[in-house]
Amino acid sequence: MTEDDFLILVRKHQDKVYRHALYLLKNSEDAKDMTQETFIKAWQHRTKLREKTVHSWLLKCVQNLCFNQLKRRKFQVHLSEEEDETLEMLLHTHSQRSNPSPDEITIKQELKQLVHRAIGELPPAMRSIVIMRELEEMSYKEIAEVIKQPENSVKSTVFRARKKLREILNRLMEK
Amino acid sequence: MNQYTTNDTNCTDIQALLEEYVAGELDSETESIITLHLPTCDSCQHELRLVQTIDTVLDDLPKPTTPPEVLSEVTAYVQAHPRSSWIHRVFQLTTFLDFLRSPLLRVSASVCLVGIVVFGVYQYQQNVKVEQATRDFNYAISKMNFAVQKTGLAVNDSFTSLKVDEAPRRALKPTANVSSAIQRSLGIINNLTGSDMQHTSDTIPSKTDE
Numbered sequence: 001m002t003e004d005d006f007l008i009l010v011r012k013h014q015d016k017v018y019r020h021a022l023y024l025l026k027n028s029e030d031a032k033d034m035t036q037e038t039f040i041k042a043w044q045h046r047t048k049l050r051e052k053t054v055h056s057w058l059l060k061c062v063q064n065l066c067f068n069q070l071k072r073r074k075f076q077v078h079l080s081e082e083e084d085e086t087l088e089m090l091l092h093t094h095s096q097r098s099n100p101s102p103d104e105i106t107i108k109q110e111l112k113q114l115v116h117r118a119i120g121e122l123p124p125a126m127r128s129i130v131i132m133r134e135l136e137e138m139s140y141k142e143i144a145e146v147i148k149q150p151e152n153s154v155k156s157t158v159f160r161a162r163k164k165l166r167e168i169l170n171r172l173m174e175k
Numbered sequence: 176m177n178q179y180t181t182n183d184t185n186c187t188d189i190q191a192l193l194e195e196y197v198a199g200e201l202d203s204e205t206e207s208i209i210t211l212h213l214p215t216c217d218s219c220q221h222e223l224r225l226v227q228t229i230d231t232v233l234d235d236l237p238k239p240t241t242p243p244e245v246l247s248e249v250t251a252y253v254q255a256h257p258r259s260s261w262i263h264r265v266f267q268l269t270t271f272l273d274f275l276r277s278p279l280l281r282v283s284a285s286v287c288l289v290g291i292v293v294f295g296v297y298q299y300q301q302n303v304k305v306e307q308a309t310r311d312f313n314y315a316i317s318k319m320n321f322a323v324q325k326t327g328l329a330v331n332d333s334f335t336s337l338k339v340d341e342a343p344r345r346a347l348k349p350t351a352n353v354s355s356a357i358q359r360s361l362g363i364i365n366n367l368t369g370s371d372m373q374h375t376s377d378t379i380p381s382k383t384d385e
Contacts, residue, residue, distance in 0.1 A: 003253050010249050018241040032245055039249040043256065115232040134233040162194040166225050 001046045010039050013055060016136055017062045023131045024066040026120060034069060038062040056146040063128050063146070070124055118168035126161045133158050185212070190222045197226050312364070319360050
């Protein structure tokens with residue numbers, strides 16, 4: 001693989017890798033570092049990369065790096081306000097794009113923030129699967145390739161994660 | 176506490192299946208039970224709204240793009256480390272092993288390997304046969320040389336005891352016999368080895384030629 005080929009690959013996959021890191025770590029600086037590290041590792045292992053499997057390889061790599069980062073920093077289930085800022089800003093700007101009424105914006109905004117917080121409270125492995133399924137719209141088969149688990153297991157994890165989200169959302173709404 | 180309360184165990188079971196219900200993953204019988212139950216139960220309706228809300232929000236999560244500095248940093252790294260190190264060459268070997276994960280390629284590689292082994296064994300056997308034939312040939316040549324030497328000595332002995340006037344007459348006969356014996360031997364060796372030994376026979380001096 002030449003340098004040019006590799007940089008084309010980086011441009012193609014960087015957003016998915018970055019988003020995965022951002023939703024897992026909930027910190028843009030850390031997500032940037034993990035994305036860079038993922039592609040540096042990909043360059044170092046470029047002879048192993050195959051067109052068909054490069055996407056799942058990159059996601060597996062960023063997932064592992066993020067899990068290690070979470071362990072290193074003794075990442076708590078409840079995130080600090082500072083760590084939440086980036087995504088909250090994104091959620092805010094994202095809800096203003098569709099031009100709804102101010103009330104709708106407020107309700108939607110609150111709901112999104114609650115769901116977002118609920119996602120943040122999911123265990124990292126479960127969160128990673130939710131990101132792949134809901135954000136990147138990957139099939140169960142594709143996710144199974146990334147996490148090296150059977151397709152049925154992935155499917156049941158997705159439903160368990162959604163039930164868990166509902167439990168957390170219920171709890172957050174009661175507060 | 177939730178303002179809605181679960182009526183009975185039926186509600187708990189139904190609420191546990193609401194994600195699958197919304198995703199359309201249930202069998203038709205279970206789906207119809209839930210569809211009939213929902214309008215009659217506030218608690219289950221509340222849970223259904225939550226499931227639908229989560230579904231909507233998840234479908235509409237923002238998709239941030241990568242900051243440009245990531246690409247520039249990666250580009251800088253790639254340009255600074257353009258060549259393969261020895262470790263990458265080792266990885267090339269593991270890549271080849273990965274390549275063999277495909278069943279078709281695995282079968283092809285096995286067939287090639289077996290072919291190479293069979294060809295090697297065949298070549299070895301041919302080599303052993305050639306070596307054996309060479310040894311046999313050398314043995315035959317040495318025997319023949321020995322016979323020629325012995326015959327020559329015998330003839331010389333006979334010549335010394337002959338009278339001068341008998342020598343030409345008696346000399347011709349045994350010499351001719353020896354010469355024909357050598358020719359016969361060479362003919363047999365030629366037949367054995369399949370090579371043309373005529374030139375060899377030409378080099379052997381005979382009394383008649385003299």
